[in-house]
Amino acid sequence: MSVIPAREEILLTASETRALIQQMADRILSDLARPENLVVVGIRRGGAVVAGLLRDRLVAALGRQIPMGFLDITFYRDDLRTIAPNPVVGATDLTMTIDGRRILLVDDVLFTGRTIRAALNALFDYGRPECVELAVLVDRGGRQLPIQPDYAGRAIEAGTRETIKLAEREKGEWIVVCRRPEG
Amino acid sequence: MGSHLWNRKHLLGMADLSREEIQSILDAAASLREVNRREIKKVPTLRGKTVINLFFENSTRTRTSFELAGKRMSADVINMSVASSSVKKGETLIDTLATLQAMNPDVVVIRHPESGAQEFLARHLDAAIVNAGDGRHEHPTQALLDLLTIHDHLPLLDRSGFEGLVVAVCGDSLHSRVARSIALGLRAMGGEVRFVGPPGLIPPKAEEAFGARVYHDMEEGLDGAHVVMALRLQLERMTVGFIPSVREYFAFWGLTRARLARAAPGAFVMHPGPINRGVEISSEVADDRERSVILEQVANGLAVRMAVLYRLCGVGGGR
Numbered sequence: 001m002s003v004i005p006a007r008e009e010i011l012l013t014a015s016e017t018r019a020l021i022q023q024m025a026d027r028i029l030s031d032l033a034r035p036e037n038l039v040v041v042g043i044r045r046g047g048a049v050v051a052g053l054l055r056d057r058l059v060a061a062l063g064r065q066i067p068m069g070f071l072d073i074t075f076y077r078d079d080l081r082t083i084a085p086n087p088v089v090g091a092t093d094l095t096m097t098i099d100g101r102r103i104l105l106v107d108d109v110l111f112t113g114r115t116i117r118a119a120l121n122a123l124f125d126y127g128r129p130e131c132v133e134l135a136v137l138v139d140r141g142g143r144q145l146p147i148q149p150d151y152a153g154r155a156i157e158a159g160t161r162e163t164i165k166l167a168e169r170e171k172g173e174w175i176v177v178c179r180r181p182e183g
Numbered sequence: 184m185g186s187h188l189w190n191r192k193h194l195l196g197m198a199d200l201s202r203e204e205i206q207s208i209l210d211a212a213a214s215l216r217e218v219n220r221r222e223i224k225k226v227p228t229l230r231g232k233t234v235i236n237l238f239f240e241n242s243t244r245t246r247t248s249f250e251l252a253g254k255r256m257s258a259d260v261i262n263m264s265v266a267s268s269s270v271k272k273g274e275t276l277i278d279t280l281a282t283l284q285a286m287n288p289d290v291v292v293i294r295h296p297e298s299g300a301q302e303f304l305a306r307h308l309d310a311a312i313v314n315a316g317d318g319r320h321e322h323p324t325q326a327l328l329d330l331l332t333i334h335d336h337l338p339l340l341d342r343s344g345f346e347g348l349v350v351a352v353c354g355d356s357l358h359s360r361v362a363r364s365i366a367l368g369l370r371a372m373g374g375e376v377r378f379v380g381p382p383g384l385i386p387p388k389a390e391e392a393f394g395a396r397v398y399h400d401m402e403e404g405l406d407g408a409h410v411v412m413a414l415r416l417q418l419e420r421m422t423v424g425f426i427p428s429v430r431e432y433f434a435f436w437g438l439t440r441a442r443l444a445r446a447a448p449g450a451f452v453m454h455p456g457p458i459n460r461g462v463e464i465s466s467e468v469a470d471d472r473e474r475s476v477i478l479e480q481v482a483n484g485l486a487v488r489m490a491v492l493y494r495l496c497g498v499g500g501g502r
Contacts, residue, residue: 076226076228121227
């Protein structure tokens with residue numbers, strides 16, 4: 001397996017990431033009519049991290065627990081043939097009932113929208129939520145489906161060859177990096 | 184990193200699988216188990232794929248397990264049972280294959296009484312082939328489900344991996360493709376296998392071929408073992424008198440509570456099923472929910488077969 005030389009650039013520092021999460025949490029809270037009805041669902045793997053960070057802020061502000069679940073959408077992807085045959089498979093963990101709940105679906109980076117499409121399909125195999133909203137830390141554009149975020153930390157225009165991902169700088173310190181192939 | 188772990192078109196046996204390949208199946212199986220606990224036990228992963236179960240030998244358990252595995256992944260599953268007693272085996276087989284090929288399946292799951300039949304079939308079909316048992320040769324999905332079950336219990340044995348794990352495979356390993364496959368799988372994972380049984384029921388050259396240490400004494404063979412796997416006495420595969428009597432067999436080779444006490448603390452009992460109570464295992468041991476994980480094996484079998492179909496369709500089966 002050859003390693004493609006790539007340049008890596010920090011898109012969001014740890015403190016910028018923290019600030020964006022706080023801003024998103026504030027906006028979510030201002031729209032929130034019934035906190036008791038909220039369920040946070042993170043999409044593995046990056047979305048699970050952002051969901052945890054967001055949930056912590058929401059819990060701190062509301063002074064009450066908020067149920068959180070995780071979705072692994074590997075088995076709902078539409079690209080079984082074209083992706084590498086060995087996607088890392090995580091576990092879906094949705095133990096609470098989602099019927100009639102307000103679901104805050106969380107991912108780290110929103111790109112084509114295909115992951116969200118798959119996540120919605122997965123979610124509806126577990127029940128019938130009252131509504132689903134989408135929160136993403138970074139919206140990088142390039143949508144291939146009619147899917148838009150309700151809450152986005154930062155919107156950027158990234159080229160298709162660039163990879164944008166969440167990375168752990170130090171324990172609990174998350175940054176967002178952009179990797180683009182050289183040449 | 185994890186992107187080139189599984190590149191095989193077929194799953195014919197454990198013999199040539201690497202540790203990483205085995206782990207890639209176990210990982211997928213571990214997360215697919217969750218699907219089987221949901222209210223809606225189905226994922227759309229293999230929608231539009233066709234899986235044919237081609238069984239030249241009766242097997243309700245394995246066939247049902249593969250059938251359900253395919254259905255829970257949303258594949259279309261067809262079961263074909265073919266009588267194996269035909270004398271014109273070669274001819275029949277070629278004809279059957281032509282029929283199958285015309286249906287353009289993505290995966291064909293095959294059980295056949297002749298060792299090596301699947302390798303022949305793999306040369307004549309475009310589909311991915313899964314060996315669901317061939318004669319005395321291999322039964323890789325059984326070994327994979329056994330490995331998953333063992334993996335689940337490693338923490339209870341205070342272990343983090345398979346290295347140094349001692350698995351005693353007891354009874355008729357000569358006629359058992361399960362014994363061969365699990366021995367090969369454990370060897371790949373770094374575990375230690377013992378074949379425990381009477382001299383007439385141990386495959387020749389067990390040490391060279393499967394890396395198994397041979398014990399002709401049940402107590403000695405169980406001594407310090409972490410996992411005890413009792414094998415079914417396969418009377419239907421025995422053409423001549425391999426054992427004097429079933430009662431005598433149990434007296435010498437039956438897995439009883441007293442014998443199990445020789446194994447390591449926390450050791451647990453496995454059996455590929457169907458069990459012969461009072462032949463290779465006592466009811467007391469088989470039904471002991473503290474020690475016996477036989478029903479977990481069945482549940483894991485379903486998840487492992489889902490994982491195998493998933494990996495194969497991701498490589499060659501998904502044309």
